[in-house]
Amino acid sequence: MQLTLTFMSEKYSFQKDIMVNSRQSIGETIQILTEAGYITQLPGKGYRVRSLRTQQFVLSEKSYEQSGIYYGDILEFS
Numbered sequence: 001m002q003l004t005l006t007f008m009s010e011k012y013s014f015q016k017d018i019m020v021n022s023r024q025s026i027g028e029t030i031q032i033l034t035e036a037g038y039i040t041q042l043p044g045k046g047y048r049v050r051s052l053r054t055q056q057f058v059l060s061e062k063s064y065e066q067s068g069i070y071y072g073d074i075l076e077f078s
């Protein structure tokens with residue numbers, strides 16, 4: 001299933017609405033955004049991703065489905 005999400009990061013001065021497959025991993029999305037030039041540097045291995053809806057941190061290795069991320073969620077990474 002396709003999800004429309006907002007990815008944002010104050011640390012990397014980034015905010016973008018994107019469509020992703022719900023089975024794709026969160027880390028894979030961040031890597032794709034970096035390779036496409038939307039993020040100027042790939043976050044280090046210690047970056048954290050948080051759902052602003054739930055205020056919970058999610059593991060970047062997991063898919064959106066596994067992490068309970070839904071259409072319209074805002075994810076913040078730092």
